[in-house]
Amino acid sequence: DTAVSQTPKYLVTQMGNDKSIKCEQNLGHDTMYWYKQDSKKFLKIMFSYNNKELIINETVPNRFSPKSPDKAHLNLHINSLELGDSAVYFCASSQMAAGNTIYFGEGSWLTVV
Amino acid sequence: AQTVTQSQPEMSVQEAETVTLSCTYDTSENNYYLFWYKQPPSRQMILVIRQEAYKQQNATENRFSVNFQKAAKSFSLKISDSQLGDTAMYFCAFSPHNAGNMLTFGGGTRLMVKP
Numbered sequence: 001d002t003a004v005s006q007t008p009k010y011l012v013t014q015m016g017n018d019k020s021i022k023c024e025q026n027l028g029h030d031t032m033y034w035y036k037q038d039s040k041k042f043l044k045i046m047f048s049y050n051n052k053e054l055i056i057n058e059t060v061p062n063r064f065s066p067k068s069p070d071k072a073h074l075n076l077h078i079n080s081l082e083l084g085d086s087a088v089y090f091c092a093s094s095q096m097a098a099g100n101t102i103y104f105g106e107g108s109w110l111t112v113v
Numbered sequence: 114a115q116t117v118t119q120s121q122p123e124m125s126v127q128e129a130e131t132v133t134l135s136c137t138y139d140t141s142e143n144n145y146y147l148f149w150y151k152q153p154p155s156r157q158m159i160l161v162i163r164q165e166a167y168k169q170q171n172a173t174e175n176r177f178s179v180n181f182q183k184a185a186k187s188f189s190l191k192i193s194d195s196q197l198g199d200t201a202m203y204f205c206a207f208s209p210h211n212a213g214n215m216l217t218f219g220g221g222t223r224l225m226v227k228p
Contacts, residue, residue: 043218098210099146104158
């Protein structure tokens with residue numbers, strides 16, 4: 001009964017490939033997020049969706065395309081992977097209003113070789 | 114834009130003792146929220162404690178408490194009676210009141226609890 005689950009947890013792939021990370025939450029939240037944690041452990045928001053609508057899109061390359069088929073799912077597709085995309089990607093969810101606790105998934109460790 | 118600074122990249126503490134992790138932030142907002150998240154070796158991000166800026170009273174959660182100084186824009190985390198399971202990265206985070214629910218994180222402090 002994991003609250004925010006993402007798959008795969010580990011992914012090793014070659015430069016130039018396209019890959020997807022899937023995320024699902026069973027908390028009934030209306031907002032979902034993708035955060036990126038780089039090799040220095042720095043965490044930064046990439047995207048935020050509220051009720052399937054994109055509300056935050058930080059300066060992320062166009063190669064990254066989130067898709068939210070419904071409120072409970074937010075998938076991340078990455079085209080033409082580059083070495084610099086190697087990171088841990090965290091999916092998260094919360095209710096929309098500021099101050100609500102954001103619940104994180106366990107992270108997906110992407111390594112591009 | 115908001116920034117969050119954690120000036121201690123690494124800290125260590127003996128089991129059962131008390132340790133304080135520092136966090137400062139920069140914002141022009143008057144109403145906002147502050148958080149401390151813990152990331153153990155398992156990588157899971159776990160909320161430790163939350164503070165609302167309009168509340169003067171410092172938040173506490175069992176062994177965890179904060180010292181919130183709004184004028185100084187400081188939000189430190191105190192861990193009392195440290196336990197081995199407290200070993201983790203600790204991240205301070207800021208969320209403005211009027212920008213949805215978006216977290217800006219500090220760079221993290223790696224805490225090692227020694228037996």
